[in-house]
Amino acid sequence: MNKESNTYTFTFAVIMVLVIGTVLAFTSEVLQPRKKQNAADKKMIDILSAIGVDATRTQAKEKYAKYISSETIISNKGEIIDGSAFNIDVLFQYRDKTLSPNDFKYPFYTAEKDNQTYFIVPMAGTGLWGPVWGFVALEKDYNTVYGAVFDHKAETPGLGAEINTDIFELPFKGKKIKNYLGEFVSIEVKKGGAEEGNMHQVDGITGGTITSDGVSDMLFNTLKVYDNYFSAINIVNDTTAQLINTNNINMQ
Amino acid sequence: MKSFFNKQHQKLIADPMGDQNPITIQVLGICSALAITTQLENALVMTLAVIFVMTSASSIISILRNNIPNRIRIIVQLLVVASLVALVDQILKAFLPDASEQLSVFIGLIITNCIIMGRLEAFAMGNKLWDSFLDALGNAFGYGWILVAVAFVRELFGSGKLMGYEVPGFNYLYELGYMNNNLMILPPMALIVVGLIIWMQRARNNDLIEEN
Numbered sequence: 001m002n003k004e005s006n007t008y009t010f011t012f013a014v015i016m017v018l019v020i021g022t023v024l025a026f027t028s029e030v031l032q033p034r035k036k037q038n039a040a041d042k043k044m045i046d047i048l049s050a051i052g053v054d055a056t057r058t059q060a061k062e063k064y065a066k067y068i069s070s071e072t073i074i075s076n077k078g079e080i081i082d083g084s085a086f087n088i089d090v091l092f093q094y095r096d097k098t099l100s101p102n103d104f105k106y107p108f109y110t111a112e113k114d115n116q117t118y119f120i121v122p123m124a125g126t127g128l129w130g131p132v133w134g135f136v137a138l139e140k141d142y143n144t145v146y147g148a149v150f151d152h153k154a155e156t157p158g159l160g161a162e163i164n165t166d167i168f169e170l171p172f173k174g175k176k177i178k179n180y181l182g183e184f185v186s187i188e189v190k191k192g193g194a195e196e197g198n199m200h201q202v203d204g205i206t207g208g209t210i211t212s213d214g215v216s217d218m219l220f221n222t223l224k225v226y227d228n229y230f231s232a233i234n235i236v237n238d239t240t241a242q243l244i245n246t247n248n249i250n251m252q
Numbered sequence: 253m254k255s256f257f258n259k260q261h262q263k264l265i266a267d268p269m270g271d272q273n274p275i276t277i278q279v280l281g282i283c284s285a286l287a288i289t290t291q292l293e294n295a296l297v298m299t300l301a302v303i304f305v306m307t308s309a310s311s312i313i314s315i316l317r318n319n320i321p322n323r324i325r326i327i328v329q330l331l332v333v334a335s336l337v338a339l340v341d342q343i344l345k346a347f348l349p350d351a352s353e354q355l356s357v358f359i360g361l362i363i364t365n366c367i368i369m370g371r372l373e374a375f376a377m378g379n380k381l382w383d384s385f386l387d388a389l390g391n392a393f394g395y396g397w398i399l400v401a402v403a404f405v406r407e408l409f410g411s412g413k414l415m416g417y418e419v420p421g422f423n424y425l426y427e428l429g430y431m432n433n434n435l436m437i438l439p440p441m442a443l444i445v446v447g448l449i450i451w452m453q454r455a456r457n458n459d460l461i462e463e464n
Contacts, residue, residue, distance in 0.1 A: 009321040016328060020335045027342050034346040042349070057349065 050135035078229035094124035125218025142230035148172035160211030268394035295403035299396030310388035410436030
């Protein structure tokens with residue numbers, strides 16, 4: 001057989017690709033359940049770290065069950081949708097070009113820690129080289145940030161990639177997403193550093209401006225939807241509280 | 253009939269560990285040696301991955317060597333290495349998710365590790381299975397021990413830890429005013445540590461010094 005002929009070369013290449021393709025597809029398929037489980041564990045760890053709970057992979061499930069009391073899904077109009085919130089992949093949804101943002105499902109997780117209630121909101125956005133995502137925990141007033149974690153796929157190491165470090169994440173704690181009039185303003189990742197005492201800004205990353213802006217946009221676009229929903233609940237609560245107050249006064 | 257493990261076989265293993273070391277003498281595979289040596293654990297996982305990829309790739313190429321069409325031989329080598337790397341990546345994702353996350357792109361970049369393609373093209377394409385296997389093993393170990401040595405120095409002096417655990421005795425040093433050297437964590441320090449190893453190696457064996 002002539003091993004330098006075109007026919008031989010082509011046949012060799014085709015067989016080679018078929019064999020390798022089969023082996024890889026088979027392995028990927030066999031390992032799929034384990035990889036899914038690992039991804040779910042990782043998600044639980046991230047959600048928990050937004051409220052400052054550290055968990056290892058082995059503890060993830062147990063701690064998640066302990067701290068997370070309920071999971072809810074809302075539409076962008078603020079209506080509650082049935083379904084499993086944990087299984088909604090906000091990043092996948094964000095990147096799905098066939099889906100309009102109006103059809104996105106917005107999950108959130110309610111957590112109980114030290115007798116306090118927190119709401120953990122997942123989010124996804126665009127960085128410089130690829131997607132960025134994160135979880136932001138809000139306090140019971142639906143306004144104050146209790147904690148935030150971010151991560152990214154391919155931001156520049158040392159620059160944009162710093163969004164997943166404490167230096168970037170810790171300043172979010174205590175920031176407010178609404179101004180004193182109760183209007184939604186979100187939190188801005190400010191190039192050149194946050195203004196002193198500004199409750200709606202955190203320091204941007206030098207050399208990571210596009211990633212910083214991506215995080216700003218992600219915070220604004222996501223929190224806006226949740227703020228609509230939370231504000232609606234808050235008004236109901238406030239009115240109830242006022243009614244009770246008025247009743248009390250009347251009785252006196 | 254040659255014996256199963258003769259002098260020549262020993263040389264195949266021993267040379268790349270010492271005077272033919274792929275990193276310090278041939279200066280191949282430097283990129284990953286700089287990138288993943290901040291922690292000993294990462295260096296070990298990377299070494300294991302490279303040992304697996306190199307020995308398997310060399311064996312496969314050696315078996316196929318008389319049938320690989322000459323015109324596409326590099327592509328075939330690349331295909332074999334790439335699929336082995338994809339395999340390692342899948343296995344790490346499934347069984348060692350944390351290490352997989354830490355090493356992230358560097359596992360994928362094993363494909364571009366010059367040592368692997370170099371040994372396939374220079375050795376496995378022209379030698380029998382057992383010889384090629386040993387040659388790959390020797391080179392992978394030669395790569396690995398440098399990685400581990402560099403990672404040992406960098407983690408110990410950079411983070412005051414080994415394998416992620418605090419080193420006993422270091423807390424006394426901290427009280428005396430000792431501080432971890434953050435420079436150790438940064439890539440330039442890897443280059444300097446590799447440089448020191450190269451220096452030591454050449455000081456010990458004058459034959460390695462190029463004539464000028």
